[in-house]
Amino acid sequence: MASKDRILRLKEETRCNILDASLKIVKEGGWDALSMRKIADEIEYTAPIIYEYFSNKGAILLELTRKGFLLLAKDLEAAKSRHRLPAKQLEAMWLAYWNFAFAEKELYQVMYGVETSCCEMAKKMPESELPMDLIWDVIVELMTPIMAPHVPTEDEICIKYYTFWSVIHGLISINMVNRGTSDETNHEVLKTAISGIIRSITG
Amino acid sequence: MASKDRILRLKEETRCNILDASLKIVKEGGWDALSMRKIADEIEYTAPIIYEYFSNKGAILLELTRKGFLLLAKDLEAAKSRHRLPAKQLEAMWLAYWNFAFAEKELYQVMYGVETSCCEMAKKMPESELPMDLIWDVIVELMTPIMAPHVPTEDEICIKYYTFWSVIHGLISINMVNRGTSDETNHEVLKTAISGIIRSITG
DNA sequence: TAATTTATTTAACACTGTTAAACGGTACAA
DNA sequence: TTGTACCGTTTAACAGTGTTAAATAAATTA
Missing domain, CATH: 1.10.357.10 (Tetracycline Repressor, domain 2)
Structure with a gap:
């Protein structure tokens, strides 16, 4: 036994x-x-x-x-x-x-559901930086008049950009992988997050 | 020719x-x-x-x-x-x-690098909701005394939770697919985002 | 010891990405 | 016209994948 x-x-x-x-x-x-x-x-x-x-x-x-x-x-x-x-x-x-x-x-x-095997690809592709460049420019424009005559540093812009990007990409991937929440909640999160970060820039 | x-x-x-x-x-x-x-x-x-x-x-x-x-x-x-x-x-x-x-x-x-094939898995797994439940509870605790005696609605908590989750998961996945930035910038984004959302709750 | 059940492996199937060889046809020079 | 070089295309094959059925080895039971 x-x-x-x-x-x-x-x-x-x-x-x-x-x-x-x-x-x-x-x-x-x-x-x-x-x-x-x-x-x-x-x-x-x-x-x-x-x-x-x-x-x-x-x-x-x-x-x-x-x-x-x-x-x-x-x-x-x-x-x-x-x-x-x-x-x-x-x-x-x-x-x-x-x-x-x-x-x-x-x-x-x-x-x-975080896929890392595709990361080699976008690394050697100049086009992958296009979206960031476009948004980066607008963030600079948004920051400059406020802090004038102080020109915003790379780091200051970088932090704002990644805050934007993180919350939006995060919400996207959560929804794609797991079907997050309702559309209303999604848009509420999106809107309040975006306007929140913008307010944190414009004071 | x-x-x-x-x-x-x-x-x-x-x-x-x-x-x-x-x-x-x-x-x-x-x-x-x-x-x-x-x-x-x-x-x-x-x-x-x-x-x-x-x-x-x-x-x-x-x-x-x-x-x-x-x-x-x-x-x-x-x-x-x-x-x-x-x-x-x-x-x-x-x-x-x-x-x-x-x-x-x-x-x-x-x-x-958003993988969706793994989404079938976590769907039928009760353990996948454990992290959310744990954090959910603390958000409720944080909201309740502020809004007393108004009890926060499901939606209000949900928005806060997903805002937290999105920005952190977003920053994580961005860094994993190697499009991230320096560790200092990461932690700056993390800290300011978290404290920002907490402030948006506590007023 | 013999029979039966269990554990493990071998062989196979249908796929996958990829490559080398063979085939068919067209174009051009002799 | 015939021969030859080339080009587009296919067939066949290799090594790998997940998976299953059959064959074999080992252990347990009668």
Whole structure:
């Protein structure tokens, strides 16, 4: 009877090994590098054995995604527990969110659909800077008369531009990946965010 | 000699056809559905001739990406030209950016690395709502004492949450696809954005 | 020890991107 | 006209992918 337990324990262990091996491969070579045969190699089995533990490759990704959400939630709770004031708690939690994204980059990618393999492309393409240049100019125009005769520095413009871009691109990707909220909420977020940043420039 | 021109014109046309066929396939079945053989089917050729026009599949994606940036730039310029005041121009341009993302969803995805195939996963996973719930609670706590005895509505909380989330997730994904800036700028954007939204709550 | 169940692998299928070789036809020189 | 060089195109193949069914090895049970 005890042998049954031992076997079950072993099965649970190799299941865990599969997940660990997967994450290891992804961390070494990105999500494109993850294949069933490579996982099998890593755990010193052949590929079909994996299907005894996961119905398909997607089930592995799903399990890693779940682990990611649990880990993130743990970090958020820890951050919250370090403060008493809600304002301080919020600040700490979003900072923890930020840190998690880069500490567990691969998990964050699969959790929220951030594709990095396409980044090589736009890097060597001058056209990719066109949108930024166009908006950059208008931000400069908006800042200059206010601060006259002080000319805004690169950094000052940069911060404003990335604040704009982040909130809008963020809302877009959230909606594309997860179907965020209602259209009304989206436009409310958009409008108040944009006018808020503009106000922060014009005083 | 004119036949040379005709041939060159035909070559340019099939090159264009390849790009059109690719975009058509992607719009019908997503980026995963795009394969060299399907493109060949669409233009009524066999796969290897595509390599006469593009060195590899990546070159096709790159060309579509370039088209996307040009199209977006055109939209931004058009939006700008419709206003005179820089503040109004900025507002219109970011709205145009937003509209472009959904009008040319597939192009936006490849331009900025937005992965949608993973969205099926997190949908049926209760853990994916854990982070939101944790932060949601703190936002409620932050809003309640201010508006007392008025209890904040679902919508009011939602707007604040998504504003937070958008700017932070946006900044994260922008940095992951390697279009980000310096660490100092990042943290400046983060800190000012977070404290700005908190101030917009606490008055 | 023999039979049966379980664990694991081998082989295969249908895909993928990509390349080399073969084929068909056209253009041009002898 | 014939031969040859070229060009466009296809066929065949390779290595890789996820996945499944069948064959085999190992362990357990009778």
